[in-house]
Amino acid sequence: MWAMLLQRCLYGGFTLIVVACVVFWVIEMLPGDFCVNYLGRGMTPINLAQCRAELGLDTPVTTRFVSWWGQLLSGDFGTSLTSRAPVSDTLMPRLTNTLLLGGIATVMAIPLAILLGLIAALKRDSWIDSSLSSLVLIAMTVPEFISATLLTLAFAIWLPWFPAITVAGANESLWNLLPGVWLPAITLALVAMAHMMRMTRSNTISVMDSDFMNMARIRQLPRWRLVIRHLAPAALLPTISLAAMTIAWLLGGVVIVEQVFNYPGLGRLMISAINDRDMPVVQACALVLSVTYVLCNLVADMLVIVLNPKLKTA
Secondary structure (H helix, E strand, C coil), X not given: CHHHHHHHHHHHHHHHHHHHHHHHHHHHXXXXXXXXXXXXXXCCHHHHHHHHHHHCCXXXXXXXXXXXXXXXXXCCCCECCCCCCEHHHHHHHHHHHHHHHHHHHHHHHHHHHHXXXXXXXXXXXXXXXXXXXXXXXXXXXXXXXXXXXXXXXXXXXXXXXXXXXXXXCXXXXXXXXXXXXXHHHXXXXXXXXXXXXXHHHHHHHXXXXXXXXXXHHHCCCCHHHHHHHHHHHHHHCCHHHXXXXXHHHHHHCHHHHHXXXXXXXXXXXXXXXXXXXCXXXXXXXXXXXXXXXXXXXXXXXXXXXXXXXXXXXX
């Protein structure tokens, strides 16, 4: 077991290194740079060269790559070209807001998906199962921006329970930020819940048809004991990886949702930085989202190894 855990950690570390390199070079391939965007119509060859020299954009890309890695290893994301402030100062409040949004969406999606998945499996081929499966299919196929628009129409216009957009700034307190969190969180939770519920239903049905569940029925154990002590743990173990990927997707999928609801998170900061060609900020945002995705999958692999009795003895 420990060898497998070490192997997963080494693989995760190698993946992070590859991801960091890919993030840098892909972003460097984007057309234009900050100086071209900043100078606009007043750009001349002279002031363009001066701007690039001041910001270090005239140095070879390989030199900037080595310098960027040196900064990363020292925990420094560099300086924003737009605000001239350290990227970390701009990044951390936005990251906190995105983690809040993703955390609320996760708390909404995962328990509800597991519960509905178990109910659909226990009521297999009934009208309850058919209704839930139809709703899941709709939630999985409707794009996020359409779901966001419909939720805004329903709960911000017809039923004015929540604000249509977030008016709080990036550095606002949690109390001022909360009113604008709910609609984007529900939008993210809908899709995440649909995927997890479908997987939970499939795993539960597979476990229900297994030999050990048939033996448990022969022993005439109470139904609640069958479900809670035998069915649920065996059915939910394969969903751990999906739950981790769902959390990673929630944090990575906030780009569109934050833009629609004007939510001051990491995704909206990344869009703004791309428009401004603020490459240090874009690189930092992409790297943080990539690291989050890799770490969530690494934690899922480790949990599966620890919780799976077969792998404990391997």
